[in-house]
Amino acid sequence: MTAVAAPRTAPGGTPAESAGSTTAKVFNHPLNAWYVAAWDHEVTRKPMARRIANQPLALFRTEDGRAAALADACWHRLAPLSMGKTIGADGIQCPYHGIVYNSAGRCISMPAQETINPSATVPSYPVIERYRYVWVWLGDPTRADPDLVPDMSQMDSEEWAGDGETIHAACNYQLILDNLMDLTHEEFVHASSIGQEELSDSEFETTHEGNKVTVSRWMFDIDAPPFWLKNMRDKFPGFTGKVDRWQIIHFEAPGTIRIDVGVAKAGTGAHEGDRSQGVNGYVMNTITPETDRTSHYFWAFMRNYRLDSQLITTQLRDGVHGVFGEDETMLKAQQEAIDANPDHQFYSLNIDAGGMWVRRILEKMLDAEGRPAAIAHQ
Secondary structure, three states: OOOOOOOOOOOOOOEOOOOOOOOOOEEOOOOOOEEEEEEHHHOOOOOEEEEEOOEEEEEEEOOOOOEEEEEOOOOOOOOOHHHOEEEOOOEEEOOOOOOEEEOOOEEEEOOOOOOOOOOOEOOEEOEEEEOOEEEEEOOOHHHOOHHHOOOOHHHOOOOOEEEEEEEEEOOOHHHHHHHHHOHHHHHHHOOOOOOOOHHHHOOEEEEEEOOEEEEEEEEEEEOOOHHHHHHHHHHOOOOOOOEEEEEEEEEEOOOEEEEEEEEEEOOOOOOOOOOOOEEEEEEEEEEEEOOOOOEEEEEEEEEOOOOOOHHHHHHHHHHHHHHHHHHHHHHHHHHHHHHHOOOOOOEOOHHHHHHHHHHHHHHHHHHHOOOOOEEOOO
C-alpha cells in the first residue's frame, strides 16, 4: 500500500498522536461549523427536541415555513420549549407558564403582565436549509457563513436519485469518521455484501487541502461483490464477468463524508473517466455529535442510473441500512471497549492515513476556538 501526504502513519504500529493525548479517547467537536440537525421533513410547525454537540435545541417552523432553532430551555424556569407549541406567525410558547418567544429567541408575551422583562431571551442559533437537511451553527453567529455548508449536492441534484435514514450511534462522532475514512474494514465487517479481500490488497492515495481530505482506491479486474453485482444487473440485465471497482472518499470538516463508489465492466475506461459501462453511486454521510459518546448519523445512497425506479431506490436504501447496521454494532462495541480501557493507547496503521488527516484538521479548528481536542475520560 502507498499513502501520499499521510501524517503520522505507522507501519510498525506506533501509538497514534491524535486528539492531543494517547489515552483520552473521547474527542471534542468544533462549534464554529455547520452540523445537520435534522432532515428537512422532520422539522414542522410542531416543535421537536434534538441535542446537538451537547446543546439541547428546540426546532420548529414559523408560519411562513422558515426553520428555527432555539435553546430548549425557557428563560423563566428552564422548561423545555420543545414540549410547547407554535403560536402566531413567529412564536413558540413555553408549555409551563405560557411565555412566548419569537424565532430570534426574544420574549414577545408574558402571562398576567403587560411589561416584558428585557432579559427574557433564550439563545437562538443560525439555521440554513440545504441538500434536504436543516443545518445549525452553534458557535459564533457572526461567523455562520452559508458558503461553509459542506458540499452534499448529489442530495438534491436532478442527475441523482436516492434516499436515506438516520442512525442514532452509541459512540463518539470521530469513531464514525475513522470508520468511513478507511473502508478496508468492509472485508471483515461486511463480508456478505460489499466486502472482498482486494480491499486490503489494493493501493490507495491520500491527499488533503484546507479542511478537506480525499482517499482514493481502485481495484482492477476483480469479481463484483454481491451488492455491486446486483446493481450491475439492474442496469445491465444478465451481466457476468470481471469489474473495475472504485472508492473515492471526500471528507469536508467537521463531519461530512461523500464516498464516490461503483463498479464498471473491467477494462472499459472507468479509471480514465468513462463510467458508462458501470454503475455509480454516492454514499452520503454527515455526522453530528449529540453528546461526547453519542452521534446523529445522517446517510443516504444516491445513484445516477435508473432514476425513475422507486423500487431500486427502496432496495438500495434497505440494503445500505443492513450494511450500516453492522457498522453500528461494531462502533457501539468499540466505544464500550474504549470506556472500559481508558489507559489503552490508540495505534495507527498505513490504512489510517485519511483518518489521521481528519483529526489534524479538527484539532486545528478546536485550537482556533481555544478548546481542547480531547475530553478527559469520565
